[in-house]
Amino acid sequence: MIPTKPQEVQWTDAQWESIYAKGQDVLVAAAAGSGKTTVLVERIIQRILTDGIDVDRLLVVTFTNLSAREMKHRIEARIQQAIIEDPSNQHIKNQSAKIHQAQISTLHSFCLKLIQQHYDVLEIDPNFRTASEVENVLLLESVIDDVFETHYSQLNSHFIALTEQIGSDRNDERLRQIIKSLYYFSVANPNPQEWLDALDAPYIETHLRQHYLSNLxxxxxxxxxxxxxxxxxxxxxxxxxxxxxxxxxxxxxxxxxxxxxxxxxxxxxxxxxxxxxxxxxxxxxxxxxxxxxxxxxxxxxxxxxxxxxxxxxxxxxxxxxxDEELMSELTHLAPRVNYLAQMTKDVIQAFSKAKRERNILDFTDYEHFALRILYDEKGHPSEVAEMYRQRFEEILVDEYQDTNRVQEKIIASIKRGDASNGNLFMVGDVKQSIYKFRQADPSLFIEKYQAFNQPDQSSGWRIDLSQNFRSRKEVLNSTNYLFHHMMDSEVGEIEYDAAARLYYGAPFDAVDIPLHFNVLLEEQDSDLTGSEQEAHLIAAQVETILETQKVYDIKTKQYRPATYKDIVILERSYSNARHLQRVFKDRDIPFYVNSKQGYFEQTEIRLMLSFLRVIDNPLQDIYLVGLMRSVIYQFTEDELAQIRIISPNDDYYYQSIQHYMKSEQAQPELIDKLKLFLNDIEAYRKYSQSHPVYQLIDKIFNDHYLIQYFSGLVGGQGRRANLHGLFNKAVDFESSSFRGLFQFIRFIDQMIERGKDFGEENMIGPNDNVVRMMTIHSSKGLEFPFVIYSGLTRDFNMMDLNQPVILNQHEGLGLQYYDEEKGIFYPSLISMSIELTNRKEIISEEMRLIYVALTRAKEQLYLIGREKKEERLEKLTQAPIAQDKLTSLTRFNAKNPFELIYSVFSKFDNQSLIDALRFKAPSQQDASLQPAIEIKHIEAKDILPTETEEAHRLTMEGLEQQINKGGRDRATTREIEARLLFEYPYQSAQHDASKQSVSELKRQLETEQADTNYDRVRQYRLGVATYNRPQFLEEQKRTAAEIGTLMHTVMQHLPFRKEGLTEEELNAYIDTLVQRAIISEGAINDIQRDDVMRFINSDLYQRIAESDEIYRELPFIVNQHDLESETHDNDAAIIQGMIDVVYVEEGTYHFVDYKTDAFVKRRGMTDDEIGAQLKEKYRIQMQYYKKALETITGQHVSGYLYFFKFGALVID
Known part of the structure; x- marks a missing residue:
């Protein structure tokens, strides 16, 4: 029985019902922005407070570990609040202790605990460990190798036929990928063997074929x-x-x-x-x-x-x-389908055995081992399952739309009763189910959504949370309008009816703001691609938002100007990120994209991978020549040609090198250069045979100063992080059961094949004032005042539909038929049927992605599309309609989001008479369907930079591209000639870096022996300072320099609060840095927290906290002439630096530079003497900081050197 809702309560009726409904399984269909998490937390709290249930008798399942932590934190906060309100309530006090034992986690974490407690049922070693991603990928590949080797040795006719049908003339890679896909599909089922065994059934049994025939x-x-x-x-x-x-x-x-x-x-x-x-x-x-x-x-x-x-x-x-011909083909294909299933079963068995031998488990094992514990041999819930049924008063599942069949069966084993009297509470939104690639099965949600009714019925209880508290009415109505005319159960997998719509609930001011749909008409004669032109339109839209828009603050009920951080750009992938980065940089718009894609295409990573590949096997021409041409060895094209000409018929370029070394026609200088190169490769090969891969990588970094070099290029911080990432992956690799350079390269190849990139760390926090670019997947659960949804013309990925084998969880396996007489492949009945089904499912998920993108917006929504010809837009406007929707076939055959969205919105914007009759305009009663849409067709020439603007931004990269293209205009030719014929007027300074850091200049002035570590010409040709040794850990203990870098990172983000920070607050702040990936979890113990607390309790911290303005990590670049009256040979360098903190106190600027130096206090030395010594050590650097800041501000400034081991020293 649901309690009566008090009038003063702010919950909506549906939310109140969701909090208190029980006695049946409950499904809460929570639309975007409907307060799903808040309701879920409140339900848990009320189960504790009202029903007297202990928190550790609830099982709360979340989708991610981060969600679990946030959920537990919210619940704990509410418990503490309840204790304050009712301090005498012992039950509530008990929950404060029990929250730490509460089962609030991902399902994988629950399964792991289950296995740890009941490993005896599985007869496994309790000291098992979880396989790393590296190990799991390599082990599966190794197992597949062994299985294929076995089947090749048996020369089975069906196997040979499959290699010919599915493989290629060169290799069997495509067949291997099919087996791997079959493995992943099968283990997403509760009984993989059973699923595989059933694959050939419709090829054999006639009555099972009717389903596919009907679908076709x-x-x-x-x-x-x-x-x-x-x-x-x-x-x-x-x-x-x-x-x-x-x-x-x-x-x-x-x-x-x-x-x-x-x-x-x-x-x-x-x-x-x-x-x-x-x-x-x-x-x-x-x-x-x-x-x-x-x-x-x-x-x-x-x-x-x-x-x-x-x-x-x-x-x-x-x-x-x-039909008869289609049926007979299936009979012919049955043995091959059976053989594919058998090969997959061989892989499952061999993979399981290999993992058992290494005593490792992966996430798939977690789920399937849990099933073995929770079900007996007859398929009934076990005694262990019964125990958990008694233990958990309620099971609450968040993001239920993203579960799969295995997870569903795990939950079913430990829940009580059936749907009509169960204790399962599920919350989610099938319209936001976007994880099909992870084997999520939205049909589970849909089945319950359609079956569950109101509480007086015999089925479960469905509650619709439809009121949106995030977005303006105009955003919601336009979204409703689009999906009302686009999504249904036929294409979309759910009816977008009155129950599925979004209803306005946010307390925004009433302002008539339309959805902006800007369509770029591409400039055909432009050198820019369509994506590059679109990037300019996006940048222009950002500038317009900043100039014209305000953000409504719900708390203050006031408007404030829009800022960069209010804007997010959402796209399906990061494929356009590079275009946006370049354009935004040109327009001085701060921009950040947390993309892990494209990592392996970065110059520094390609160089390192080429190096490693050549060390492992020099008979790889592309990598060998690429390494020789690189900045490390700098062979010219002429030199490479000379080498090849000596023996042009060699199979490998490495052979040509060997022949050149022995040739009488060889040039002595080139011979010397080749000797150096070959000696390096041979030395590294020997080193790799006795050292781990990460040590080899570290050695290459140090031998060739690669960290220093790439740190000095544009985007140096990211490049350095990329190299660190490669090293760290090598460390992870060596901690697995695999070893050696060959296996590491194989692992990297697997990452590339799977599109699994790993890139630079996230250095941007939520409060940093930058425009962000995100994928729609990564934006799920987030909200932004202004959303720019672009990349709409990127075609849906239908590549899997063109494979010789096509898979579907529910429909099975479709294999093409090969007509041996004609030598032609035909799609079989089942492959045609599954292809059509898969296409529908792909389009349906793409619709859901559109829904997620649109529902991120709070204030305004901007859609960016592009088209080459206006005639094409006219065709979309005329897209056929049936029963108030785009026809099923129109949606089914859509190529990209733009076709779907424009076909709907253009009809609202410009309805023809016939369309007006067939495509019903919303009635006055349908307030949630009253859209506000503004469509603009924008000529690219109106937003692209002019030739004059481009000339100012002409870069060497751009010149090189135009040279390669040919056909330059006169202005460009003159610019090239001017640059190539330019004579440098300051020859005496040609060996000095034109841009030097203050620390570098300090070293240069302090000693006349600046060339001691490595060749000075090489150092300055690289144009960078000498950086500290990278954070590569050959041993566990960090160096003093690494700890110094770590401490600077902590201080860079340290909050300055007038009331200071407690130790608990400092610890929470450091945890936040780990969650934001600013520092690694392994670095936590090396943070010198006592030193940080000493600073927080200092007078200097208090002065900064109480100051008028605070600037962190303030960079400066000034001309050396501005800092000193005399420079080397009157040639001014550009001095660059970074000041840790600048604060403004009553109009006066002060700077602070942190130092982590350790020092030895000699007997008899006073603190003043130590201070004087430390100030002298950094005198030159501080002079430059002081002069630079005075040059920038035009004021006298003072500063502090703050030593964590000593205290603050004043710089006058």
Whole structure:
């Protein structure tokens, strides 16, 4: 029984119901922005406070570890609040202790604890460990190698046929990928063996084939109906034209023929196959002379051609063979399907054995081992499951739409009762189910959504949370309008009806703000690609938002100007990130993209991987030549050609090098250069045989100063982090059961193949004022005042539909039929059916991605699309409609989000008379469907930079691109000539870096021996300072320099608060740095917290906290002339530096520089003497900081050197 809701309570009726409903399984369909997490936490609290349940008797399942931590933190905070409100309540006090034992975690974490407690049931070693990603990938590859080797040795005819059918002339890689996909599909089922065994059943048993035949016929009917619709439109145009005696009966005959085809319950494929289009009568000459009639005739012809195209497609693709022929092909394919299943079972068995030998488990094992514990041999819940049923009063599952069949069965084993009297509470939104690639199964949610009714029914209880507290009404209504006309159970997998809509609930000021849909008309003659032109439009949109828009603060009920951090750019992937980075940099817009993609394409990583590949095997021409041409060895193209010319017929370039070394025609200088290169490779090869890979990488870094070099390039911080990332992956690799350079390279190849990148660390926090770019997947659960949704013309990924083997969790495996006589592949009945099903599922998930993108916006939503020709837009405007929606076939055949969105919104913006009648405008009663949409077609030339602007930004990269393209204009040619013929007027300074850090200059002035470590010309040719040794840990203990860097990172983000920080608050702050990936979890113990607390309790911290303005990590770049009256040979360098903290106190600027130096206090030395010594050590550096800041501010400044081991020293 749900308690009566008090009038003063702020919960909506649906939220109140969600908090208190019980006695049945409950499914809460929580739309975007509906307060799902808040409701879930409140339900848990009320179960504790009202029902007297202990928190450790609830099982709360979340989708991620971060969500679990946040959930536990929220619950704990509410418990503490309850203790304050009722301090005498012992039950509540008990929860404060029990929250730490509460089972609030991901399902994987629950399964792991289950295995640890009941390992005896599994007969496994309790000292097992979880396999690293590296180890798991390599081990699976190794197992597949062994399985293939076994099957090759057996020479089975079906295996040979499969290698010929699925493999290629060069290798069997495609067949290997099929087996790997089958493995992942099978283990996403509760019983992988059973799923695999059932794959060949429809190829053998006739009665099982009817399902696929019916599915195929359904799509055939869709095409024929669409063809009929186009033909009717053509006929209507003929009637408008009139007086076309030959055309009217010709088209009418086709109309009657299609009606005959559609009159039967199942379309006759042979009749369709033999369909004769005949020949369309010639257009009368007099119509061509009349402009109006001619236009109507061309419209008729367009509709008639559409009819022919649709019917031709269905004839050729779906009706080329009759049912009997399709059935007989399946019988022929059955043994091969069975063999694929058997090979996959061999992989499962061998992989399991290999993991057992190494005593490791992976996440798949967690789930399947949990099932073995929770179910007995007969498939009934075990005693252990019964124990958990008694233990947990309620099971609460967050993000239920993202579960799979295995997870569903685990939950089913420990829940009580059935749906009508169960204790399972599920919350989620199937419209936000976007993880199909992780084997998420939204049909589980949909099944319950359709089955569950109100509490007086025998099924479970469904509650719809539809009120959105995030977004403005205009955002919601436009989203509703789009999905009302686009999503249904046919294409979208759920009806977007009144229950599924978003309803306005946020207390925004009433302002009429439309959804902005900007369509870029590409400039065909531009050198920029369409994506690059789109990046300029996005940048222009950002600038417009900053200039014109305000953000409504719900708390203060006031407006404030929009800032960079209010804006997010959402796209399907990071493929356009590089274009945006370049354009935003040119326009001085701070921009951040946390992309892990493209990592392996970065110059520094490509160089290192080439190095490692050549060390492992020099008979790889691309990597060998690439390494020789690199900045390390700098062979010229002429030198490479000389080497090859000596022996042009060698199979490998490495052989040509060997022959050149022995040739009498060889140049001595080139011989010396090659000796150096070959000696390096040989030395590294020997080193790799006795050292771990990470030590080899470290040695290459240090031998060739690669960290220093790449740190000095544009984006140096990211490049350095990328190199660190490669080293860290090598460390992880060596901690697995695999060793050696060959296996490491194989692991990297697997990462590249899977699209699994790892890149630089996230150095941006939520409060940093930058425009962010995110994928739609990574934005889920977040919200932003302004959302720019771009990249809409990127086509949906349909690559898997073109494979010789196609898979579906529910439909099984589709294998193409190979006609050996004709040497041609045909799609089989099952492969055609599964392809159509998979296409529908892909489009449905892409629709859900659109929904997630649109519902991130709080204030305003901007859609960015592009098209080359306006005629194409006109075709989208005329997309056919049926029953108030785009036709199923239109949606089914959509190529990208732009086609779907524009086809709907353009009809609202510019409805034709016919569309207005068929595409119903929302009624006055449907307030949630009243959209506010503004569509603009923008010429690219209006937003692209002018030639003058581009000339100012002409870079060497741009010049090189234009040289390679050829056809430069005169202005560009003059610019190239001016740069190439330029004579440097300050030859005496040619060995000095033009941009030097203050620390570098300090070293240069302090000693005349600046060349002691390595060649000075090389150092300054690289144009960078000497950096500290990178944070590579050959041993566990960090160096003093590494700890110094770590402490600086902590201080960089340390909050300055007038009330200071307690130790607990400092610890929480450090935990936040770990969560934000600013520091690694392994670095926590090396943070000198006592030193940080000493600073927090100092007078200096208090002065900074109470100051008027605070600037952290303030960079400066100034001319050396501005800092000192004399420079070397009167040649001024550019001095760059970074001041840790600058604060403004009563109009006066002060700077602080942190130092982590350790020092030895000699006997008899006073603190003043120590201070004087330390100040002298940094005198030159501090002079430059002081002068630079005075130059920038035009004021006298003072500063502090703060030593964590000594205290603050004043710099006058």
């Amino acid at each position: 016929n359904r799509y055939i009917k869709l095409y024929v109906e669409a063809a009929q619709d186009a033909l009717e439109q053509a006929y209507n145009q003929l009637e408008l034209i009139g007086d076309l005696e030959k055309h009217v009966p010709f088209v009418d005959a086709h109309r009657q023929a299609l009606r005959g085809l559609l009159s039967e319950s199942q379309i006759d494929k042979m009749q369709l196959k033999d369909y004769d289009f005949g020949r369309l009568p010639t257009k009368p000459r007099d119509i061509g002379k009349d402009e109006s009639l001619n236009e109507m005739y061309e419209t008729f012809k367009a509709y008639y051609d559409q009819f022919k195209t649709l019917l031709t497609k269905v004839k050729e693709e779906f009706a080329a063979r009759d």
